[in-house]
Amino acid sequence: MRDKSLPAVSFQDVTKRYGLVAAVSGVNLDISRGEFFALLGSSGSGKTTLLMLLAGFDSPTEGRVLMSGTSVSDVPPHRRQIGVVFQNYALFPHLTAADNVAYPLKMRGVGRSEREARVNAALGLVNLSDRRSSYPSQLSGGQQQRVALARALVFGPDILLMDEPLGALDRRLRDQMQLVLKRIQGELGITVIYVTHDQSGAMAMANRIGIMAGGRLLQVADPETIYAAPSNHFVARFIGECSILRVAATNGGKGYEIAGARQSLPSPAAEPFDIVVRPENVSICAAVEAASDGAFGLAATVRDVTYLGAGWRVALELSDGQSLLASIMRGEDVAGRLAPGLPVVARWAPASVAVLPTEGSS
Amino acid sequence: MRRNRLIEWQRLLLLAPVFLLLLFAFALPLFAIVPEAFGGDAVGRFLLIFQSVVYRTVIWTTVRISLEATALTLIVSFPLAWLLSRATGAKALLLGLLVLVPFLTSVLVRTFAWLAILGQRGLVNATLLTLGLISEPLPLLFSEPAVVLALVHASIPMMVFALVTVLRRIDGRILLAAHTLGAKPVRAWFGIVVPLAIRGIQSGVIIIFLFTMASFIAPAFLGNQRQQMLAQMIQAQIETGADWRFAAALGVTLSVTATIVVLALSSVARYFSRWQNPGLSPTTAPQQLVQQADREILRTSVALPRSHFHLPALRRLSARWVEPAYLAVISIFILLPLIVLFPVSFSSADVLIFPPPGYSVRWFEKILGSPEWVSAALTSLRIGAAACVLCLATAILTVLGFGRHFRFQGAAEAIVLAPLSVPAVVFALGAYLAFARVGLVDTETGIVVAHTVLIFPVVYLVVSATYSSIDPWLSLASASLGANPWRIFRTVTFPLLLPGLAVGALLAMLLSFDESVASIFLSDLSVKTLPRKLWEGIRFNTSPESAAVSAMLLGVTCLVVIVGMVVVLGRRKNALLTLQSAPEALP
Numbered sequence: 030m031r032d033k034s035l036p037a038v039s040f041q042d043v044t045k046r047y048g049l050v051a052a053v054s055g056v057n058l059d060i061s062r063g064e065f066f067a068l069l070g071s072s073g074s075g076k077t078t079l080l081m082l083l084a085g086f087d088s089p090t091e092g093r094v095l096m097s098g099t100s101v102s103d104v105p106p107h108r109r110q111i112g113v114v115f116q117n118y119a120l121f122p123h124l125t126a127a128d129n130v131a132y133p134l135k136m137r138g139v140g141r142s143e144r145e146a147r148v149n150a151a152l153g154l155v156n157l158s159d160r161r162s163s164y165p166s167q168l169s170g171g172q173q174q175r176v177a178l179a180r181a182l183v184f185g186p187d188i189l190l191m192d193e194p195l196g197a198l199d200r201r202l203r204d205q206m207q208l209v210l211k212r213i214q215g216e217l218g219i220t221v222i223y224v225t226h227d228q229s230g231a232m233a234m235a236n237r238i239g240i241m242a243g244g245r246l247l248q249v250a251d252p253e254t255i256y257a258a259p260s261n262h263f264v265a266r267f268i269g270e271c272s273i274l275r276v277a278a279t280n281g282g283k284g285y286e287i288a289g290a291r292q293s294l295p296s297p298a299a300e301p302f303d304i305v306v307r308p309e310n311v312s313i314c315a316a317v318e319a320a321s322d323g324a325f326g327l328a329a330t331v332r333d334v335t336y337l338g339a340g341w342r343v344a345l346e347l348s349d350g351q352s353l354l355a356s357i358m359r360g361e362d363v364a365g366r367l368a369p370g371l372p373v374v375a376r377w378a379p380a381s382v383a384v385l386p387t388e389g390s391s
Numbered sequence: 392m393r394r395n396r397l398i399e400w401q402r403l404l405l406l407a408p409v410f411l412l413l414l415f416a417f418a419l420p421l422f423a424i425v426p427e428a429f430g431g432d433a434v435g436r437f438l439l440i441f442q443s444v445v446y447r448t449v450i451w452t453t454v455r456i457s458l459e460a461t462a463l464t465l466i467v468s469f470p471l472a473w474l475l476s477r478a479t480g481a482k483a484l485l486l487g488l489l490v491l492v493p494f495l496t497s498v499l500v501r502t503f504a505w506l507a508i509l510g511q512r513g514l515v516n517a518t519l520l521t522l523g524l525i526s527e528p529l530p531l532l533f534s535e536p537a538v539v540l541a542l543v544h545a546s547i548p549m550m551v552f553a554l555v556t557v558l559r560r561i562d563g564r565i566l567l568a569a570h571t572l573g574a575k576p577v578r579a580w581f582g583i584v585v586p587l588a589i590r591g592i593q594s595g596v597i598i599i600f601l602f603t604m605a606s607f608i609a610p611a612f613l614g615n616q617r618q619q620m621l622a623q624m625i626q627a628q629i630e631t632g633a634d635w636r637f638a639a640a641l642g643v644t645l646s647v648t649a650t651i652v653v654l655a656l657s658s659v660a661r662y663f664s665r666w667q668n669p670g671l672s673p674t675t676a677p678q679q680l681v682q683q684a685d686r687e688i689l690r691t692s693v694a695l696p697r698s699h700f701h702l703p704a705l706r707r708l709s710a711r712w713v714e715p716a717y718l719a720v721i722s723i724f725i726l727l728p729l730i731v732l733f734p735v736s737f738s739s740a741d742v743l744i745f746p747p748p749g750y751s752v753r754w755f756e757k758i759l760g761s762p763e764w765v766s767a768a769l770t771s772l773r774i775g776a777a778a779c780v781l782c783l784a785t786a787i788l789t790v791l792g793f794g795r796h797f798r799f800q801g802a803a804e805a806i807v808l809a810p811l812s813v814p815a816v817v818f819a820l821g822a823y824l825a826f827a828r829v830g831l832v833d834t835e836t837g838i839v840v841a842h843t844v845l846i847f848p849v850v851y852l853v854v855s856a857t858y859s860s861i862d863p864w865l866s867l868a869s870a871s872l873g874a875n876p877w878r879i880f881r882t883v884t885f886p887l888l889l890p891g892l893a894v895g896a897l898l899a900m901l902l903s904f905d906e907s908v909a910s911i912f913l914s915d916l917s918v919k920t921l922p923r924k925l926w927e928g929i930r931f932n933t934s935p936e937s938a939a940v941s942a943m944l945l946g947v948t949c950l951v952v953i954v955g956m957v958v959v960l961g962r963r964k965n966a967l968l969t970l971q972s973a974p975e976a977l978p
Contacts, residue, residue: 116864117864122887
């Protein structure tokens with residue numbers, strides 16, 4: 030009955046207003062079957078509202094939510110066949126781990142033997158077979174999280190929704206759970222929608238990432254594209270560290286000029302534009318060593334040096350007053366001599382910059 | 392949109408019972424007082440009340456005694472509430488019991504006990520005589536101090552409850568902050584804790600004032616003719632069946648007087664709590680101020696002024712002994728009237744004497760052998776069970792009806808809790824007048840309905856507190872796992888509500904069993920509840936028989952409290968045991 034080619038979920042012009050405030054506005058998004066999709070945004074960006082709309086706990090003010098091509102507006106939450114892992118897990122404190130996992134099966138009238146088999150399988154999937162008779166209060170945070178995951182998967186839902194599922198875990202446990210999640214998604218081939226504000230988690234796990242801010246979906250793309258070619262200032266700043274530099278377009282958008290230096294672009298851009306430079310793409314050398322061979326290079330002064338273990342993060346001030354971040358690895362020539370006040374020359378490869386429309390001109 | 396409207400219908404359906412109950416059993420009876428009071432020769436009636444010296448004195452006495460008792464209760468209870476709010480473990484349990492047991496004991500019983508303490512041959516006089524401090528008994532009973540003392544004793548638990556809820560929310564570090572800033576302990580306490588507790592003080596003072604204004608048992612047992620109170624006169628009018636209209640007029644007088652005083656108290660409280668809802672912050676020009684300020688002044692340090700009397704030894708002593716001494720005194724004060732009942736009830740004498748000349752079980756034999764007492768007890772039990780079931784059912788429906796995000800929750804809750812803010816005697820009077828018309832006076836149904844109205848708010852508060860402690864995400868999780876609304880309630884909400892419901896049920900049973908005001912008004916010849924029978928017994932003859940009944944009532948209260956505690960603690964212990972044991976094999 031379900032057409033495999035139709036997207037598992039699609040939001041069509043979805044807007045949700047609470048009073049006059051739009052928590053989500055004009056969202057259009059298709060998520061395909063079997064995809065691991067991360068919805069990334071800071072708190073208040075509307076990502077949880079979008080999840081509530083999909084799970085059916087709230088209905089959109091405008092637009093439609095479709096699952097496998099059918100509108101779900103009239104489907105109550107308990108009929109949507111979506112597994113949800115809540116931010117605080119929402120385990121039933123009066124039921125054991127096994128009973129928590131069996132709950133959705135009981136609601137569906139699954140017989141005892143199949144129930145046992147499925148509960149065992151689900152608990153095995155998350156490596157918790159030995160804690161089946163424990164109450165939630167007797168489990169650690171990571172174990173609770175895995176019970177919640179087993180509970181959301183045990184009835185074979187079409188979609189798994191996860192709302193900041195790793196937010197409450199410490200870093201080591203979070204990395205571990207990311208691996209578990211990825212393995213399970215591979216094993217079951219389920220569509221996962223993962224809501225988070227943790228960009229590294231999203232980068233590590235997702236096939237595609239959607240960035241939300243102010244209730245709008247700003248960019249949807251795979252992790253590499255999001256990082257290398259952000260579509261606007263917000264996305265560029267939200268993902269990783271970067272410097273956004275004001276430049277003057279030259280040659281009808283085929284190149285740019287900054288602080289007296291010129292560089293061409295791999296492909297022409299619409300004017301006016303800014304450029305995004307990631308710190309790891311910037312190389313610096315002391316000003317005295319810089320050969321004046323006419324190659325692209327910006328005169329700059331070191332303002333601040335932060336030691337990070339694997340290297341240094343260097344804040345530079347360009348000759349036109351803009352600031353630029355560079356990260357210097359241990360072993361680079363300039364490494365030992367970095368100190369505030371040092372005059373340097375900064376360079377980057379033409380292909381390593383991303384171009385953004387200047388803010389406000391859109 | 393369509394779904395939203397549907398939810399509103401469900402809400403209305405769930406809330407219908409409580410609003411019907413409040414309308415027919417609470418609002419209508421209260422309004423029944425008005426036509427009664429203003430019918431016929433209303434002018435003459437109110438002129439009589441406000442012009443005659445007798446009634447003016449009664450009004451003034453009522454307000455005076457109530458204010459005295461309220462102020463004393465506040466002073467006596469505040470430290471106890473503070474200690475309770477900071478206590479943990481066994482100490483919290485004991486302090487909690489110290490407040491809970493008297494709260495759940497009938498006011499009738501607690502007031503009666505003062506007869507055995509303050510009487511001519513009571514505990515105090517006997518002790519003083521034995522010690523040789525006095526040569527003949529002091530006339531302690533039938534005086535204003537005796538009434539105030541009993542009222543304070545009766546009010547302490549309610550005041551402590553009102554204060555503790557607010558005190559508990561005060562962050563203990565704020566006191567440490569005050570100390571690091573140079574405040575002495577007492578100074579920090581009065582300057583920080585008392586102002587922060589102002590909401591609790593306000594609600595406690597108002598609750599206690601309304602309670603004392605409406606009390607007629609203490610003045611009837613312990614007072615004298617010269618300082619009668621309003622509620623006492625209303626009760627007398629109804630009991631003698633003399634003049635309903637006059638009783639109604641007195642009820643209106645009491646309500647109006649109480650309202651005026653409560654409004655005055657509230658405006659005082661509002662003045663002291665104005666920091667809690669400040670208006671727009673006044674705009675000053677910060678830039679200007681900063682430029683004018685001379686920052687050099689911050690380089691010199693300011694020492695604390697040298698204390699005028701600095702006695703480290705005394706301070707250390709007081710720090711160590713103030714709390715235990717206070718706790719000892721307050722515990723004796725709270726528990727003495729309860730404990731004294733037991734020796735008195737085993738007395739072999741025919742009158743209340745302390746210490747008893749000899750011990751016997753004759754009074755218990757007499758009570759248990761008397762069909763009147765036994766049937767009164769059974770009546771009270773039946774009424775308690777019925778009121779308990781009604782309260783629980785209404786409370787569950789109300790809590791579910793309000794749900795989590797109800798726009799009018801504040802207003803609706805105020806309506807639901809309204810019975811708490813009406814003096815019980817005024818409601819009882821209204822219920823008497825209204826029920827008389829539909830033939831409900833002197834019937835068990837009538838008392839059950841009245842008890843449900845009076846006790847429902849308490850049960851609601853307990854159940855609603857439990858409900859709001861349930862993680863709201865659980866019902867969403869349950870829905871996402873395939874449970875429809877009814878199954879969400881059955882499999883998640885109801886099991887998690889159970890502890891609150893159990894406590895609510897125990898409270899409802901006990902409160903109904905001990906409830907004296909409505910019982911005294913609404914029962915007469917054919918239906919006699921235990922409190923009613925006890926009231927008659929004490930009024931007509933203060934024999935150890937009443938003490939024995941009181942002791943038994945107290946015993947029942949203690950038993951229920953202990954059972955409740957065992958159940959609650961037992962559950963916790965079980966959880967602990969399973970935590971320790973290794974994961975068991977599958978069933």
